[in-house]
Amino acid sequence: MAMATSTFSPPASQLALRRQPGAAGRYHLLSFPRLRAGLRLARAAAGEAPVEAVEAPSKQVVEQPLSSPAASNGTAVKAKEPEPAPLPRFRDSRWVNGTWDLKQFQKGGAVDWDAVIDAEARRRKWLEDCPEATSPDEAVVFDTSIIPWWAWMKRFHLPEAEKLNGRAAMIGFFMAYFVDSLTGVGLVDQMGNFFCKTLLFVAVAGVLLVRKNEDIETVKKLIDETTFYDKQWQATWQDESPPESKK
Amino acid sequence: MTSLSSSAATARATFMPSSCRARPAGGRGRMARLVTRAAASSPKLPSGRRLRVAVVGGGPAGGAAAEALAKGGVETVLIERKLDNCKPCGGAIPLCMVSEFDLPLDLVDRKVRKMKMISPSNVAVDIGGTLAPHEYIGMVRREVLDAYLRSRAEGAGAQVVNGLFLRYEAPKEPNGSYVVHYNHYDSSNGKAGGEKRTFEVDAIVGADGANSRVAKDMGAGDYEYAIAFQERVKIPDDKMKYYEERAEMYVGDDVSPDFYGWVFPKCDHVAVGTGTVTHKPDIKKFQAATRLRAKDRIEGGKIIRVEAHPIPEHPRPKRVAGRVTLVGDAAGYVTKCSGEGIYFAAKSGLMCAEAIVAGSANGTRMVEESDLRKYLAEFDRLYWPTYKVLDVLQKVFYRSNAAREAFVEMCADDYVQKMTFDSYLYKRVVPGNPLDDIKLAVNTIGSLVRATALRREMEKVTL
Numbered sequence: 001m002a003m004a005t006s007t008f009s010p011p012a013s014q015l016a017l018r019r020q021p022g023a024a025g026r027y028h029l030l031s032f033p034r035l036r037a038g039l040r041l042a043r044a045a046a047g048e049a050p051v052e053a054v055e056a057p058s059k060q061v062v063e064q065p066l067s068s069p070a071a072s073n074g075t076a077v078k079a080k081e082p083e084p085a086p087l088p089r090f091r092d093s094r095w096v097n098g099t100w101d102l103k104q105f106q107k108g109g110a111v112d113w114d115a116v117i118d119a120e121a122r123r124r125k126w127l128e129d130c131p132e133a134t135s136p137d138e139a140v141v142f143d144t145s146i147i148p149w150w151a152w153m154k155r156f157h158l159p160e161a162e163k164l165n166g167r168a169a170m171i172g173f174f175m176a177y178f179v180d181s182l183t184g185v186g187l188v189d190q191m192g193n194f195f196c197k198t199l200l201f202v203a204v205a206g207v208l209l210v211r212k213n214e215d216i217e218t219v220k221k222l223i224d225e226t227t228f229y230d231k232q233w234q235a236t237w238q239d240e241s242p243p244e245s246k247k
Numbered sequence: 248m249t250s251l252s253s254s255a256a257t258a259r260a261t262f263m264p265s266s267c268r269a270r271p272a273g274g275r276g277r278m279a280r281l282v283t284r285a286a287a288s289s290p291k292l293p294s295g296r297r298l299r300v301a302v303v304g305g306g307p308a309g310g311a312a313a314e315a316l317a318k319g320g321v322e323t324v325l326i327e328r329k330l331d332n333c334k335p336c337g338g339a340i341p342l343c344m345v346s347e348f349d350l351p352l353d354l355v356d357r358k359v360r361k362m363k364m365i366s367p368s369n370v371a372v373d374i375g376g377t378l379a380p381h382e383y384i385g386m387v388r389r390e391v392l393d394a395y396l397r398s399r400a401e402g403a404g405a406q407v408v409n410g411l412f413l414r415y416e417a418p419k420e421p422n423g424s425y426v427v428h429y430n431h432y433d434s435s436n437g438k439a440g441g442e443k444r445t446f447e448v449d450a451i452v453g454a455d456g457a458n459s460r461v462a463k464d465m466g467a468g469d470y471e472y473a474i475a476f477q478e479r480v481k482i483p484d485d486k487m488k489y490y491e492e493r494a495e496m497y498v499g500d501d502v503s504p505d506f507y508g509w510v511f512p513k514c515d516h517v518a519v520g521t522g523t524v525t526h527k528p529d530i531k532k533f534q535a536a537t538r539l540r541a542k543d544r545i546e547g548g549k550i551i552r553v554e555a556h557p558i559p560e561h562p563r564p565k566r567v568a569g570r571v572t573l574v575g576d577a578a579g580y581v582t583k584c585s586g587e588g589i590y591f592a593a594k595s596g597l598m599c600a601e602a603i604v605a606g607s608a609n610g611t612r613m614v615e616e617s618d619l620r621k622y623l624a625e626f627d628r629l630y631w632p633t634y635k636v637l638d639v640l641q642k643v644f645y646r647s648n649a650a651r652e653a654f655v656e657m658c659a660d661d662y663v664q665k666m667t668f669d670s671y672l673y674k675r676v677v678p679g680n681p682l683d684d685i686k687l688a689v690n691t692i693g694s695l696v697r698a699t700a701l702r703r704e705m706e707k708v709t710l
Contacts, residue, residue, distance in 0.1 A: 121704035124368040128648060128705070131501040132369060133542035136489070140369045143656060144697045156700040229583075229638045233631065235468075235564035236623060 090126045094119060099142040113151035120144065168207045175203070289612045290422060292449075297322045297610040300603060301427050301448040302405075302596075303412045304455030306334065306389075307589050308575025310396025311348065312452050312596030317403035319604030320611075324446065325400055326429055328411040334389045334456075335477055335554035336589070337511050337518065339494075342382055342672040344590045348597075354392060356514040358383035360492045365540065366655035367499030367648045374658050377665045382672055384494070386512060387589075396593070409433070410441065414464050415451055417569060422613055425451055425570065450570040450614055452599055454592070457557040459577035468564035470579045472557040473506055473586070476530045477520030478538075479513065482548035489544055490517055497521075498651040501536040505645055506586065508537035510545070519545060522586065524560060558586055572619040574599045580626075582634055584641040590674065591630065598622050632676040643695075649702035653694035662687055 094104040100119060105112045120142070134140075176187050179196065190196040210216055292298060298321045302313045305327025313325040339359070344350065360383050361375040401407050411430040418424055425448050430441035453461025457472060482490075490512040502508035508521035519541060521533045538545065559579035566578050574580075575592030582591070599622045604610065606618025644654035657663050662683050670676050678684070 117701065117704060118708075121701050122708050124648075124652070124701060125705040125708045127368040128500070131367070131499065131536055131539060133540055134365055134369045134371060135543045139371050142370060143659065144652075144701065145656070145693070147697075149693075152697060152700060156703070225642060229561060229635065232470075232561040232564075233627065233634070236562065236566040239565060 088130060089132055090123055090130075092119065092123065095123065098138055098140040102146075113147050114155060116147055117151070117155060164207055164211070168204060171203050171207065172200075175199070289606070289615055289618075291612050295611075298450070298603070298607045298612070298614065299324070299424075299448040300450045300452060301326065301415075301425075301446075302452045302454055303427075303461050304453070304459075304575075304577065305330070305397050305407065306393050306454060306456060306575065306592060307396060308577070308592035308596035309452070309454035310393060310400050310596070311593040312454055312574060312600040313400035313405040313407075314396065314403045315597050315600030316452075316603060317400060317405040319600065320609040321600075321604060321607065322610065323400070323405040324448065325397065325405050325407045326410050326412050326427075327397065327407065328409070328432075330394070330397075330407075330409055331390060332393065333554075334393070335475065335556040336389045337475075337477075337509065337520070337586070338387050338389060338513065338589075339511065339587065340385045340387055340392075340589050341587075341674065342385070343674055344593065345385060348396075348593060350392075350395070354387055354395060355385040356388060356391075357386040357512045358492060359386055359494045359512065360384075361494075363493060363495045364655045364658045365495065365497045366652045367501070368652065369540075370652065370655055372655050372659045374664045374667070377661055378668060382668070383492075384672070386494075388514060392589075410444070412455060412460055413443070414460065415571070424449055427451065450603060450619075451572075452596070452603075453571065453573040453577045454575050454596055455577055457559055457576045459573065461571065462563055462573055462577050465565070465568040465571045465573075467566065467568070467573060470563050471524060471560040473522045473524040473560060474527045474530055474555060475506075475520060475522035475558050475586070476534050476555040477518050477553075478534065478550050479516050479518050479552040479554070480545050480548040481516040481551050482545050486544055486547070487512075487515070487517070495541065497537055497540050498645070498654065499536075499540075500648050501533070502540065503533050505641075507645075508533065508540065510537075510541050516551060517545065517548075522558065530555070558588065566623055567616060567619045569616055570614060570619065572599060572622070580630075582637045584637040584645070585671070587671075594630075595622075595626055598626050630674070633670065633674060636670070636676055647702070649698040650695065652701070653691070653698040656694045656698070657691055660687070660690060 094101050100116055102111050102116070105115050105119075107115070176190060179190055180186060185193070191200075209219055300316055300321050300323050302309045302316070302323060302325045305313075305325055309325055309327065313323050316323040338356075340350075340355075345352070345355070359375075360378055361373060362384075364372045364374060366372075397407055408429075409432045411432070413428040413430060415428065416426040426445050427448060428443065428445050431444045432441040451461060453459050453465070455461055459467075462468075490510065492512075494512060495510040497508040497510075499508075503521045503523050504526050505524050506522040509519070511518045511520075519534075519537055521530070521537045523530060523533060526533075559576055559581050560583065562579035563573065563577075566573050572578075574595040576588055578595060580591040580595055581588040599619070602618055602622035602625070603614050606612075606614045606621065644650050658667075662679075666677070666679055666687075
């Protein structure tokens with residue numbers, strides 16, 4: 001309850017924000033339609049009962065798990081009138097004291113890390129769309145390193161690794177067949193050849209670095225970027241008449 | 248013979264504190280060689296007159312340069328257009344500046360010992376726990392610092408002139424003088440616009456800041472710059488207590504796409520600001536976002552001043568032309584990532600002045616472009632690692648919100664804090680324990696990977 005009342009910012013903040021009503025209003029209007037649409041989606045898709053109940057009236061009202069969607073929409077409309085109104089704060093029943101309460105993520109005795117990752121992704125997305133004021137009392141202290149490494153592996157690395165290995169295998173099989181059909185050199189003999197080993201290296205590097213079409217441009221830009229700052233600093237030495245102490 | 252050796256000794260003495268502190272043994276030897284080379288090659292000034300140098304701009308760079316020049320026996324003129332100028336500035340100076348420039352402690356309004364880094368998703372990390380009791384980041388008012396350094400320069404024998412530098416004319420013969428044109432302001436004769444005056448000097452030090460006219464005249468080229476926008480807010484005393492020793496740094500796309508937003512405490516108010524290079528027209532939006540993030544803590548505050556200023560992102564293509572050189576912001580010596588410029592301005596002014604003093608054998612000989620290039624070489628050598636490391640940090644950690652989250656997560660680590668403060672407070676890039684460095688590298692990669700993975704998840708989430 002005490003935490004929720006902080007959403008009602010005292011009038012003085014309105015003065016401070018009034019200088020930029022346009023900006024605050026913009027954030028406001030941006031977030032509302034998406035929120036309402038998203039809420040409908042979330043309600044349809046979400047399997048987590050406690051999250052749903054809290055989301056519905058999350059806009060301006062103190063947490064009331066029993067309030068209906070109609071009531072929340074009503075308060076939303078009312079909230080638009082005081083201009084600029086405070087932005088909707090992020091609320092989740094599992095988000096306690098600035099971190100995720102792992103006890104609420106239990107699934108069959110162990111912590112469901114996938115759900116933690118999902119919850120944190122949602123929280124970050126919410127805050128990216130509606131940035132919030134920070135406060136020392138509600139300090140966020142969540143650190144993603146509490147999620148064990150194997151949870152990250154299973155969730156993100158393994159599917160990607162499967163995709164890349166699949167690509168490498170397809171390229172490898174086809175190239176081996178192609179080279180064999182052209183030169184008659186079998187797979188084992190190909191592996192002994194220096195040129196073929198180089199091709200293999202290039203293929204592996206390519207599969208690892210270039211995963212989307214845009215990656216080719218990104219790699220080129222990265223190479224430029226690493227030396228750009230150095231070039232800016234050395235510019236003053238380019239026009240030196242007798243080449244003296246070079247940087 | 249005796250005069251040469253004594254001047255060599257004094258030149259060495261003045262050269263020592265700044266550059267030789269880094270490498271005492273090698274530096275000392277090099278300095279001795281420098282003096283004899285300069286004294287032998289450059290011509291002695293006619294009729295025993297002293298070398299005349301104009302320092303354009305009276306900020307930290309100009310003040311430090313003018314003082315060192317005057318102390319070294321050079322006839323110095325410092326031109327400053329506004330003697331009570333409150334240059335818009337964060338106002339943070341590292342600890343080493345207080346000791347290296349013998350600044351009195353009452354110049355420092357506040358000693359910041361705690362910093363709060365706040366990520367886009369409001370993860371807040373406190374840094375400063377590794378600081379020793381005597382270590383702090385000093386917050387100064389620019390008008391106070393600049394006036395102090397100028398008064399010291401005047402005390403050392405420099406002539407401080409209130410005027411606006413207009414342009415200079417290059418000399419017609421190889422050892423001729425530069426003619427400086429300026430608008431002289433004299434409150435006593437009541438002329439509003441000032442009167443046009445000229446004077447002749449042998450060398451010019453451009454210390455006139457990011458919009459340097461000296462740089463324009465010498466064709467130094469342009470640089471990319473960030474706009475820093477700042478509002479000074481007077482907040483009630485109880486809220487001011489929170490900022491007693493604390494500064495805050497906000498990162499996030501809402502606050503700035505390529506820089507950070509800040510709340511820095513000043514003498515009796517706070518400065519709330521942000522900056523950007525790539526999205527300058529949106530600066531007001533970023534400022535609103537910064538104020539929103541700090542809303543609870545600056546509530547009830549009154550904005551007493553709004554100010555903005557460009558901050559260079561990298562040095563100008565040309566920093567020396569003939570006997571004209573640039574120092575400080577005019578040269579573009581602002582670090583990436585943190586945007587720190589006061590210390591480097593003062594230090595570059597000092598090093599430039601020392602190079603001129605040594606090259607002219609205490610003002611008795613003419614200086615040449617090669618002497619000024621020695622200052623550039625020394626400055627680049629001393630501070631290149633610092634600049635490069637900060638550039639890499641900016642490229643890696645200010646890329647995206649995911650990278651910023653990783654950045655704030657990394658800042659929670661004690662080793663990172665210790666390394667960061669060591670390099671900031673003392674301006675040295677210390678390698679540190681290799682095992683800890685490997686652990687740090689692994690943790691950094693881990694943080695970045697996790698944040699990027701979460702970012703991909705975020706893209707799939709519809710709220």
